[in-house]
Amino acid sequence: MHLPEPMLKLVESFMRLPGIGPKTAQRLAFFVLKMPDKEVLSFAEALHSVKTDIMFCQECQNISDSPVCQLCQDGSRDHSIICVVEQPKDVIAIERMQEFRGKYHVLQGAISPMDDIGPEDIKIKELIHRLSDERIEEVILAMDPNIEGEATAMYLSRLIKPTGIKVTRLAHGLPVGGDLEYADEITLAKAIEGRKPL
Amino acid sequence: MHLPEPMLKLVESFMRLPGIGPKTAQRLAFFVLKMPDKEVLSFAEALHSVKTDIMFCQECQNISDSPVCQLCQDGSRDHSIICVVEQPKDVIAIERMQEFRGKYHVLQGAISPMDDIGPEDIKIKELIHRLSDERIEEVILAMDPNIEGEATAMYLSRLIKPTGIKVTRLAHGLPVGGDLEYADEITLAKAIEGRKPL
Numbered sequence: 315m316h317l318p319e320p321m322l323k324l325v326e327s328f329m330r331l332p333g334i335g336p337k338t339a340q341r342l343a344f345f346v347l348k349m350p351d352k353e354v355l356s357f358a359e360a361l362h363s364v365k366t367d368i369m370f371c372q373e374c375q376n377i378s379d380s381p382v383c384q385l386c387q388d389g390s391r392d393h394s395i396i397c398v399v400e401q402p403k404d405v406i407a408i409e410r411m412q413e414f415r416g417k418y419h420v421l422q423g424a425i426s427p428m429d430d431i432g433p434e435d436i437k438i439k440e441l442i443h444r445l446s447d448e449r450i451e452e453v454i455l456a457m458d459p460n461i462e463g464e465a466t467a468m469y470l471s472r473l474i475k476p477t478g479i480k481v482t483r484l485a486h487g488l489p490v491g492g493d494l495e496y497a498d499e500i501t502l503a504k505a506i507e508g509r510k511p512l
Numbered sequence: 513m514h515l516p517e518p519m520l521k522l523v524e525s526f527m528r529l530p531g532i533g534p535k536t537a538q539r540l541a542f543f544v545l546k547m548p549d550k551e552v553l554s555f556a557e558a559l560h561s562v563k564t565d566i567m568f569c570q571e572c573q574n575i576s577d578s579p580v581c582q583l584c585q586d587g588s589r590d591h592s593i594i595c596v597v598e599q600p601k602d603v604i605a606i607e608r609m610q611e612f613r614g615k616y617h618v619l620q621g622a623i624s625p626m627d628d629i630g631p632e633d634i635k636i637k638e639l640i641h642r643l644s645d646e647r648i649e650e651v652i653l654a655m656d657p658n659i660e661g662e663a664t665a666m667y668l669s670r671l672i673k674p675t676g677i678k679v680t681r682l683a684h685g686l687p688v689g690g691d692l693e694y695a696d697e698i699t700l701a702k703a704i705e706g707r708k709p710l
Contacts, residue, residue, distance in 0.1 A: 316607045318577035320561040327555035331540050354563045357525035358556040363518040365552045379516035409514045
């Protein structure tokens, strides 16, 4: 490709991102070339800052720009419920709902023997440590509904139940707005299994 | 959105790029968070470098990392033909073909009264200056086949013809591999107009 070195390097950097192929990367690089200097510099600074200023909250292990994240600092939230999720993205999804007012715990992964990820590789120790707080009454397991998520939920449930703290799991069933005929067999089976009296 | 400040800024920066909405921007930001430090730093540097190290070739006005670009420095190219294009991307497209061995001139735009872009806003003056070189025998006008491109080609043709230099224009017609029934009326009319004896 007949592009000057700095452009080639930018195209290569864009290509490392997921879902961005050579054509899109080139289009983005040309777009950056025409962007105002200030915006490009703030883009470069943002990239830098994500790598230097982002840490994990001492309490919930979510990403944060301070030792204790904003959600954990929020005194108005219910300290008696902890919702355990796999990733920071899951916290965003649950917060978007604006229904849950408890606290979170981010495992930063799920148990997956296939990928050689065991219980000690994710933030389970930190969760157990938090459960020694007497105020905690319930732990909601909100792992992804897949094999790794199920395995992690099962492991945590066995670990927490003996302490007497209530352990719950998100319901499985038909997605709202979905079409019954398109539901897969396992989802449908879970929906029937979890049917409720009206 | 419950994201730390540095992540929010990166999401915003990604959202300024064309074709990247809030969901993709968030996905990319989380990807960057997990990328090796080195790659992220080289990404930030590449952004910076595009804004500071890219200049325009003194001769052909293409983007370059040196005062005279690699193509213009290449002595093996035919100095008697100049292919005039609108954008640096067009040079890449023509070079990809590996057929053209002449030189280029990048106008950095096209005449467009609607957008208030006149002949003095693009690199026409620089092109005319180059034509004073006696070796030049032909100018190929390779503007985009749209209204602005046609207007620019027409303007350049009237300007260059009196100098006696041969002026040519890329052929219009059916794209190779295309389907006749899907060709639009104007393309089809151009294809008939430009028909050749076999």
